Amino acid sequence: MTAPILQVKNLGMSFGGIRALDELDLEVNSGEIVALIGPNGAGKTTFFNCVTGIYQPTQGDVMLNPPSRSSIRLNNLKPNQVAEKGMARTFQNIRLFQNMTVLENVMIGRHCRTKSFILGAILRNKATREEEYQTIEKSYHILQKMGLEKQANDLASNLSYGAQRRLEIGRALATEPFLLLLDEPAAGMNPQETAELIELINKLQQEGQSILLIEHDMKLVMELSHRIYVMDYGRRIAVGTPEQIRNNPVVIKAYLGEAADA
Template sequence: MNEQPTILNIAGVNKRFGGLQALTDVGITIKQGQIYGLIGPNGAGKTTFFNVITGLYQPDTGTFELAGKPYSPSAPHEVAKAGIARTFQNIRLFGEMTALENVMVGRHVRSKQGVFGAIFRHKAAREEEASIRARAQELLDFVGIGKFANRTSRFLSYGDQRRLEIARALATDPQLLALDEPAAGMNATEKLALRELLIKIKQQGKTVLLIEHDVKMMMALCDRLMVLEYGKPIAEGLPAEIQSNKAVIDAYLGGSH
């Protein structure tokens, strides 16, 4: 069986904030179609590494490749154009827009008509807008909230707002979907629905990078995991390997796991 191509390959990432060394020689390799998890105790550097990958923080050192091509994590919008879409720990929707409009905003990163087309509304611009609207509806249906397309997003339930954020990220046609604690604040039913959605996304051939504190969910869902502690990788491998790794048990999982 042929090995899946590498989607994300990052090496030698270091990041310092003043006197704090937040990341030390961190690297990651993710294959197409994987759900890859980052775990570790609070303050381990997971979100810092996430923010470096997605352009919110500038690394002090590091090499970055997406689908075999170098990319520069210089700014979030440039990273989005390169093919990485992300969500945040805290929900960041346009609260007064409808669910459909929120997803359409995400889709506009792939728009070809630009400001001129938006102003003058020529035929090509109108056709593209209709295509964006149709794709946005498809994605709402895919994540399970299609019936709420015209509902103002701030009136959606918490779990549905999380789904909407994922739909908006998918609207950019990413090569890598980066999700920062998508299950935060969810109840057990919502977490189960999220897990099923992530499996659907994987079955569509998408690649997912996931931070999540629910260790049980991560072990069941992820193809591979990396564990960070104090900004350094202490283990990487299959879930079963991580569960039996003494360094991980001592640093993070504990005897009860």
């Protein structure tokens, strides 16, 4: 049996007195779509921040096991190093370079897979030009996949909200990740945009992309996920298939509790 592509054990994170993550275990197998759900403030984004080097967890292990390669311990790496090792993410609040074009935003994502150094860029030697050409070509290919090729030369700020979210996914994909992390990809989307997003994520999975996503849109979660982890107050309260999670009384209570408090 091959090791899970992401293996997180006993993850803990404290902010002063707040225990945002507590003894959290989570695994993503190669080719899987896994969802991480839970009420607001459960610790989902903190989990992403701890496994992608934005925060250093106070305890636990984060292992990436790329297929046919040796395992990589991600603890203590910086966000750019985590991306280099093969895990890319999008953010709950869109983080694009608004004053750059759609194409340039994806090209920046490819930066960690290119070799040219500053000197090469200044001298513009053959190798640098060749690499630049390939970067543009690969970035266009990603834009086609995202359905954004017609807007390649528009400023990112001119895209609709749904298109900006797709561009963020494109930028993450440009790093050629073994595992793609999406933090609320459907947030703020209208039903049509969400339906297109479901189709896109499905297509990526069919191409072999492993995906871990945080999402409040239960239609998307139930339609796409192979397995679902449920968090509440920094702890894992359930894990299972969509069917098992839908009928789990502990999960229902966590969500109803949130509704009752609202």
